Amino acid sequence: MKNTSIFSRRWQKFKTLKRGYYSLIILLSLYILSFFLPLLINNKALIVKYEGNYYFPIVTGFVSGQVFGQDVPGEARYRELKSSFKEDLNSSNWVLLPPYPYSPFEDITYDGNKMYESPSSLHWLGTDNTGRDVFARLCYAFNISISFALILTIINYIVGILIGGAMGYYGGKFDLFFQRLIEVWSSLPMLFVIIIISSILKPSFFLLIGIYTLVNWISMTYLIRAEFYREKAKPYVAAALSMGQSNFKIMFKHILANSLVPIITYFPFSVVAGISALVGLDYLGFGLAPPTPSWGQMLDVGLSNISKWWMVFSPVSAQFFTLLAIVFIGEGVREAFDPKVYSRLR
Amino acid sequence: MVNYFLRRILLMIPTFLGSTILVFTILQMAPGGPIEQMMLELQMGGNVVGEGGGGSSSNAIGGVSLPPKALKELERFYGFDKPIYQRYLSWLGVWPREIKHRDFSIPKGISSVEKRVGKVDGAIWKVDVSISNDNDLIVYEKSGEKSENWFSKIENSNEDGSLDAVVFQQEYSGILTGNLGKSYTYLKPVTEVMKPRFKISLFFGLTGIFLSYLICIPLGIKKALNHGSAFDFGSSVLIFMAYSIPGWALGGVLLVLFGGGSFFDVFPLGGFRSPSEIWDTLSPIQKVFDQIHHMILPIIAWSIGSFATLTVLMKNSLLENLSQDYVRTAFAKGLKENRVIWYHAMRNSLIPIASGIGHLLGVVIAGSYFIERMFNIDGFGRMAYEAILSRDYPVTLGFLVIVVLIRLLGNIISDFVLAIVDPRIRFK
Numbered sequence: 001m002k003n004t005s006i007f008s009r010r011w012q013k014f015k016t017l018k019r020g021y022y023s024l025i026i027l028l029s030l031y032i033l034s035f036f037l038p039l040l041i042n043n044k045a046l047i048v049k050y051e052g053n054y055y056f057p058i059v060t061g062f063v064s065g066q067v068f069g070q071d072v073p074g075e076a077r078y079r080e081l082k083s084s085f086k087e088d089l090n091s092s093n094w095v096l097l098p099p100y101p102y103s104p105f106e107d108i109t110y111d112g113n114k115m116y117e118s119p120s121s122l123h124w125l126g127t128d129n130t131g132r133d134v135f136a137r138l139c140y141a142f143n144i145s146i147s148f149a150l151i152l153t154i155i156n157y158i159v160g161i162l163i164g165g166a167m168g169y170y171g172g173k174f175d176l177f178f179q180r181l182i183e184v185w186s187s188l189p190m191l192f193v194i195i196i197i198s199s200i201l202k203p204s205f206f207l208l209i210g211i212y213t214l215v216n217w218i219s220m221t222y223l224i225r226a227e228f229y230r231e232k233a234k235p236y237v238a239a240a241l242s243m244g245q246s247n248f249k250i251m252f253k254h255i256l257a258n259s260l261v262p263i264i265t266y267f268p269f270s271v272v273a274g275i276s277a278l279v280g281l282d283y284l285g286f287g288l289a290p291p292t293p294s295w296g297q298m299l300d301v302g303l304s305n306i307s308k309w310w311m312v313f314s315p316v317s318a319q320f321f322t323l324l325a326i327v328f329i330g331e332g333v334r335e336a337f338d339p340k341v342y343s344r345l346r
Numbered sequence: 347m348v349n350y351f352l353r354r355i356l357l358m359i360p361t362f363l364g365s366t367i368l369v370f371t372i373l374q375m376a377p378g379g380p381i382e383q384m385m386l387e388l389q390m391g392g393n394v395v396g397e398g399g400g401g402s403s404s405n406a407i408g409g410v411s412l413p414p415k416a417l418k419e420l421e422r423f424y425g426f427d428k429p430i431y432q433r434y435l436s437w438l439g440v441w442p443r444e445i446k447h448r449d450f451s452i453p454k455g456i457s458s459v460e461k462r463v464g465k466v467d468g469a470i471w472k473v474d475v476s477i478s479n480d481n482d483l484i485v486y487e488k489s490g491e492k493s494e495n496w497f498s499k500i501e502n503s504n505e506d507g508s509l510d511a512v513v514f515q516q517e518y519s520g521i522l523t524g525n526l527g528k529s530y531t532y533l534k535p536v537t538e539v540m541k542p543r544f545k546i547s548l549f550f551g552l553t554g555i556f557l558s559y560l561i562c563i564p565l566g567i568k569k570a571l572n573h574g575s576a577f578d579f580g581s582s583v584l585i586f587m588a589y590s591i592p593g594w595a596l597g598g599v600l601l602v603l604f605g606g607g608s609f610f611d612v613f614p615l616g617g618f619r620s621p622s623e624i625w626d627t628l629s630p631i632q633k634v635f636d637q638i639h640h641m642i643l644p645i646i647a648w649s650i651g652s653f654a655t656l657t658v659l660m661k662n663s664l665l666e667n668l669s670q671d672y673v674r675t676a677f678a679k680g681l682k683e684n685r686v687i688w689y690h691a692m693r694n695s696l697i698p699i700a701s702g703i704g705h706l707l708g709v710v711i712a713g714s715y716f717i718e719r720m721f722n723i724d725g726f727g728r729m730a731y732e733a734i735l736s737r738d739y740p741v742t743l744g745f746l747v748i749v750v751l752i753r754l755l756g757n758i759i760s761d762f763v764l765a766i767v768d769p770r771i772r773f774k
């Protein structure tokens with residue numbers, strides 16, 4: 001028997017929309033891959049074999065340079081180590097570096113002053129004003145941006161479903177109170193409020209999510225409220241009530257399940273908004289604290305060095321392609337869930 | 347319907363009060379206010395770096411600290427000696443603001459003191475301050491009548507029995523009387539600070555709206571009429587791209603490409619127009635060109651945001667109307683295609699576009715922080731952004747008042763336009 005639940009049919013439909021489907025596959029795999037970035041893009045070696053001993057700097061963290069016979073203060077320099085081992089042909093020492101051996105935090109590198117280097121085979125997207133590798137920062141920022149937007153959207157959804165659901169379901173004074181509150185909130189310019197609050201609080205990752213949720217719960221809440229309000233009047237709710245179902249069960253088991261379509265189709269666009277917001281705030285200097293890699297901060301630095309085009313183009317294109325992929329996914333999801341067929345003219 | 351809109355306008359009042367109370371409270375509770383900034387400045391020897399915040403490090407090492415008397419005067423100047431609800435009410439203009447303070451002291455056992463308060467008509471103005479039975483201070487003019495201008499109160503009773511007191515005038519002035527206060531950083535009335543910047547942003551916003559409507563509506567129509575064609579597909583790709591890049595980020599790319607840094611030197615790097623030294627020497631025609639030359643990049647960046655949504659809205663709205671029964675009927679009774687599309691379907695599909703104008707008004711005003719910052723345009727958004735950074739509360743709040751009012755009005759205007767263009771809609 002073929003499984004024909006509505007969701008699997010929608011999924012089948014989504015799979016036929018190539019643009020969205022491939023965007024989802026690519027983006028999802030890149031995002032999963034980005035959790036392994038420390039193994040892929042890092043200036044710490046993965047494994048060092050030195051004088052018969054094995055070291056795992058990537059796991060153990062700091063290893064002094066003196067351990068490997070390097071005459072340097074502080075941490076070992078694995079890239080130098082690798083080239084020195086290579087010269088020395090008859091030793092059995094070797095280093096396994098990550099495929100892209102630069103760290104996003106590695107300031108002016110010991111290979112000499114590396115500020116403002118244009119893209120090369122060594123630094124794929126050049127270096128920035130403090131000699132950090134742009135490509136490395138770009139990749140780490142990808143993970144942070146998507147995680148930020150996902151967590152933000154999920155928290156927004158939880159708040160929105162709880163408050164909006166209760167507003168739509170219970171109505172009355174509770175609804176009226178929150179409606180007024182929402183009216184007040186939404187009359188304020190949101191970005192302005194976020195800037196005020198974050199200029200006071202100097203936010204961390206989660207505080208920023210909190211601040212953003214504080215001003216951003218409204219649109220979701222309103223969407224859910226309208227959905228619950230409409231569903232509440234339908235006979236199945238009355239039936240469930242007359243069977244003695246609890247309010248909680250009616251709200252979250254019955255109504256929520258029936259109002260999933262707008263909730264799900266809205267999700268990708270909410271993520272787009274989240275990423276844009278983070279980039280914008282970082283650009284203004286009210287986002288994540290430096291030196292956290294972020295596209296907005298990279299763009300800000302790039303724009304004050306406008307002749308270094310790679311410093312502007314890299315973060316903008318990274319953001320652009322990420323958002324484009326999510327928009328494609330969103331478009332696909334919308335089409336799969338809401339097959340509005342427009343008749344052609346005649 | 348008149349009733350409905352009257353009610354909407356009246357409902358603006360609580361919303362306005364609510365939102366201003368909210369921001370007012372956040373701003374006033376925040377650490378790093380103007381007094382703390384001033385103290386910090388003193389401690390750093392006047393070399394304060396523009397790093398807002400700083401917290402309340404009142405006893406930092408080595409610096410000059412503010413004497414208590416000066417601190418008190420500063421608090422009085424900024425109004426921080428009053429509880430927050432009084433500050434809010436006097437900011438609104440419904441609670442008297444105390445101005446022109448004159449300090450004096452009353453020695454022990456004396457019940458009436460003569461105090462010089464200023465000049466009136468060239469002569470020295472003196473008043474008598476006397477202590478009433480319940481320890482209040484009452485100010486009498488020299489004529490013996492109770493003064494209408496001056497008030498007095500006890501600030502502090504000293505250990506030796508003397509009293510520190512102050513005479514002051516009261517004034518009702520706040521946003522309700524059109525007084526938005528005086529900027530801390532520009533040292534000018536807020537209205538004067540805002541006016542030229544508001545004009546710049548409005549100019550930008552209106553041009554941007556006009557141009558995006560001019561492009562998006564025909565484009566949307568063409569896409570709808572040729573739904574599924576190569577043109578539709580191609581322009582959809584463009585729209586997806588426009589949707590995926592924030593306008594200001596595109597602005598950055600445009601600056602790099604055309605601002606003369608690495609590629610083409612076609613457009614200026616920023617500014618609203620040429621600096622006034624150059625601007626004043628230009629002929630009127632050159633002025634027009636100079637203005638356009640400066641505005642092309644920011645306007646592109648500004649409009650790209652609404653480009654995608656507006657075009658898609660237009661397309662979908664027309665498509666939906668074209669699939670309606672009344673269009674089929676019109677075709678069935680033998681009307682020409684042009685007439686059906688342009689006369690019947692178009693009128694209905696412009697409704698959502700027309701009603702969006704009111705909402706856009708709000709966006710015009712507040713939505714341009716990024717672009718103004720990026721293109722170095724001294725506009726309204728940048729003013730607010732800098733006011734927040736430098737804790738210039740009067741300007742911050744002034745900006746807020748304007749934006750909230752325009753947004754609330756914009757919503758009402760939207761509904762009003764909707765009611766006018768769509769006779770099916772009845773507001774009750």
